Amino acid sequence: MYWNMWSIDRILILFVSVAFLVIGVQVTMFHYRQSFHNKAMWVPVISSPIFFIVGIVLTWYNASWLHTSFTVLMWFGVVAGLIGFYFHFRGVGVRVGGWALRNFLIGPPITLPLLFSAMSVLGLISIYWKAR
Template identity: 65%
Template sequence: MYWDAWSLDRLLILFVSAAFAMIGIQVTMFHYRQNFHHKSMWVPVVSAPVFFATGLALTFYNANWLRLLFVVFMVLGAIDGLVGVYFHAKGVGVRVGGYAMRNFLIGPPVVLPFLFTAISALGLLAVYWR
């Protein structure tokens, strides 16, 4: 099945794909800087390019199986972001001084995993909003 036109949902899926490409680069740089000291740091680094490719494919070819795959990936992305918030908040807390403001400024960015969740939620909205 091909798309009939560039509708809002199609544009949003393209935007979500581009956002995952950009956030994937940022997450890779941050986690590389920390030497991937925890294995869970690999999850957004590996998943972001996969989400990008799936969304880009769905933008140009509207197949039901591809749409389902995109939805599954967006649900996983939302969960991954929430798990990331936990790990980042925990990472701030283990620094000297605990949850002091300076540790939020120099420690792991607690808000960045929320962005991963928000982009995934936008992808789900693009698919299901009518």
């Protein structure tokens, strides 16, 4: 396999896909630790492997329906991450002491949902970017 023959969008899609696999493992561990007390916790746990599978297939098989599916999933990932950020930020605030620094350190990680959104944005960049 000659990597120098791959376009940057293909490499980015591969990177984003593998990153979602890793993020999915981390999210699953965090949400399992909290016993999935909110049904919204299942969204990144279920969607991350789907993002991974569609992205990997798109990396190897260039079909228009896969591009469309990947694009829709990445937009969903942006929105899901922003909603997750809201839940995590609110989760820090309901802890004893409110939005104190120690609650940001031991409470729900507010940056992880933003990473979910950021990785989805990178996936969208790989789809929409046109080299000139």
